[in-house]
Amino acid sequence: MTRPRLLVAVGTDKHPFDRLVEWLREWHAEVAGAVVLTVQHGHTRVTGLPDAVPFLGHAELQAAMAAADLVVCHGGPATILEARRHGHLPIVVPRDPAQGEHVDDHQLLFARRLGAAGLIALCESRRELLDALAAGLADRSRFTVPVDTAAVSGQRAAVRRVAVIVEDLVAAAAQRPHRAWWRPWRGPGPEERRNR
Template identity: 70%
Template sequence: MTGESGTTRLPRQRDTTPTAQVRLLVAVGTDKHPFDRLVDWLAQWHAQAADPVRLTVQHGHTPAPGVPGGVPFLGHDALQQAMADADLVVCHGGPATILEARRHGHLPIVVPRDPARGEHVDDHQQLFARRLGAAGLVALCETREALHHALATGLADLSRYAVAADPHAHEARRAAVDRVGQIVEELVDRATRRPPRWRAWARPDRGAKETR
């Protein structure tokens, strides 16, 4: 398989020995809003998971989870290494996090933040994640049941959440980041667009002055 840059893309090589633990990275990003819902869903799943899993849970401003492997933040290099080491990646709907996961060969399991629950300032993560989910570029999970099902599926068959990795395509990544930013801006603008205000000249009963 060859990408636009001409480099050959190879699938990630994972440790499939019988004693190997599945390595799961969960990343909620650096947004100042807590994301208790995702962390709680993960803890509930972990408590009943049949197979041992090695967790790294980057929980940001969310209180530390009651599972091993919790860390508030990861620097850029540490996050890159965690992405490279992971067998499965669960993340919020942040465009940059999603792109990094795919660049490292993951089909990310995405739980977008919901502004109605105080998890973000707007719904751009929901809009963006749903668009990518419909295109098959992420595994979209908006309920606890969907997340638990995705994780169970991933443990049973890691290849279900693997894509071709191309860690050297830096220029293609920059272009992708720019395009993602444009898409997010368009989605947010469309979601927040309001009809123009009525002006006095359009309402004969209000006189000649424009009202604001």
């Protein structure tokens, strides 16, 4: 039997997310050989976690999400939506500004709203996270959602539309006559010379 793959993504915010990383480090010490763990830790210092990387490029993150059996992430809207797009019910630990993890409470508010709607597995405590991880390892299907293929094709269509707009803007700019946006300074004008 293959070991389940767990992806943890804390995002790119400049604030460290020590609380989540510490909870995961303690948990991983107990289940070390049972899971394949990838941790994108951002600006958080990490010790004792294998396959920990500060950042993943967009394509790398997409590949990691596609390969993962479970996704744990911060409460960033884009990360949550990407996880769902890949068929995951993400296990979400929102950043808490009271603990220096973010500038405001938008992640808490957003995650609580999604948690109440059943769109994420909200974990605001260590115990909730450990329970969600145990449930996910016992039955991975509890943390899956149907993949929305229409959203994927819609995203691709939007990218194509933006590409056409950018190409049109660049082409239009190339056809306009060049106008200097600055003029060389020729020294003080006649009025300034008289006042010397």
